[in-house]
Amino acid sequence: MICLTTLAFALAFAMPAAAAPPDTAAATSPQTQAQKPGVKEKKICKSDINTGSMMPKRTCMTAEEWAASDAANRKVVEDTLDQQNSRSR
Secondary structure, three states: OHHHHHHHHHHHHHHHHHHOOOOOHHHHOHHHHHOOOOOOOOOEEEEEEOOOOOOEEEEEEOHHHHHHHHHHHHHHHHHHHHHHHHHHO
């Protein structure tokens, strides 16, 4: 019984890593193509704890990618607030 439980936990932790899509956004962005081949931008890593999970997810992106992500998130929040305000009038 303990062996079966251990196997279930091992599979549960291995599945998300195997099912994660490859990070193709960095390979196709115009900024990475314009850089010199030997120069890499420094990655900034942040940990997020998702709802329903005790395991933090680590996300690493460049400063420009973080800024673009923050801008996109800000736009979603502003659009949602605009929709809520237009309904309440």
